[in-house]
Amino acid sequence: MQILIDDREKNSRIKKAIEYFQDEQGDTVQVDHLEIGDYIINNEVVFEYKRLDDFVKSVKERRVFNQAVDQSVNFKYHFVVVVSTDRQRRAYFSKATSVGFKGGYFDENQYIGAISRLNTYTTVIQADYEKQAFKYMRAQARKCLDNKHVVKRLETKTDNPAFNWLMNIKHISDNTAELLVDNFDLFDLDSLFQLNYKDMQQVKGIGVETARIVMNSIKKRKKWKIR
Incomplete structure (x- = not known):
């Protein structure tokens, strides 16, 4: 192997x-x-x-x-x-x-x-x-x-990895995650990580603090991925 x-x-x-x-x-x-x-x-x-x-x-x-x-x-x-x-x-x-x-x-x-x-x-x-x-x-x-075992795939509310990723951010609710996914057509992680602070604030229901939390989480993710 x-x-x-x-x-x-x-x-x-x-x-x-x-x-x-x-x-x-x-x-x-x-x-x-x-x-x-x-x-x-x-x-x-x-x-x-x-x-x-x-x-x-x-x-x-x-x-x-x-x-x-x-x-x-x-x-x-x-x-x-x-x-x-x-x-x-x-x-x-x-x-x-x-x-x-x-x-x-x-x-x-x-x-x-x-x-x-x-x-x-x-x-x-x-x-x-x-x-x-x-x-x-x-x-x-x-x-x-050897094809003797099949691992579970994503089985939360959606198979959309962008939604699942947002759901794992502290203080981000189901509704907020859904709002971001719908407004920016987020269906994969690459598109999610292209989000920016200014664009998020333009979405009704996404305040300054929510945008900050999401952006900080994205920055941390990039940091531990390349660390």
Whole structure:
């Protein structure tokens, strides 16, 4: 199998991934700058890899949901991998309950809710540690490539990725997302990311604050995509 690894992954994780995929499994591994996902197998199966703390942060920023939408638009098979043990999660959420997560409260129910929500866009794989995650990823990719598994595609209110992306922005309602989609004929992510602040303010029902929120989210998306 051919494995592409994003060069922004931690060096220690890249090393372990190479040891597993290349040294143990005999796969071809290449480290490159990936615009979507952290691992791509045979150019068909993409995985976004998250440790618990990164996952929580990306949920709070709405980043992981939009990453899932991006993956679903560009790849037939797409997954989010969350790596943490039950013990780590218990300790994490126990601390969050007692002192509050930095930047806002985040508990186990919110974690479960985030996983459930993601499963309407993609498929979430949970693993206890790095090597287990690599094993799950390779096994899942093999099933996909052998046509033994069909990944859920976008199954929210619409199959329009622009609408789904807008819906993942904090403080943006269904009605606001629909208003923007209808007024600017937004049916893909490329057209969505061409929006500008001035044009949005011309739409009745889209105020200064709403336009600012949408533009800030688009700017953040471009930043984490090219980071």
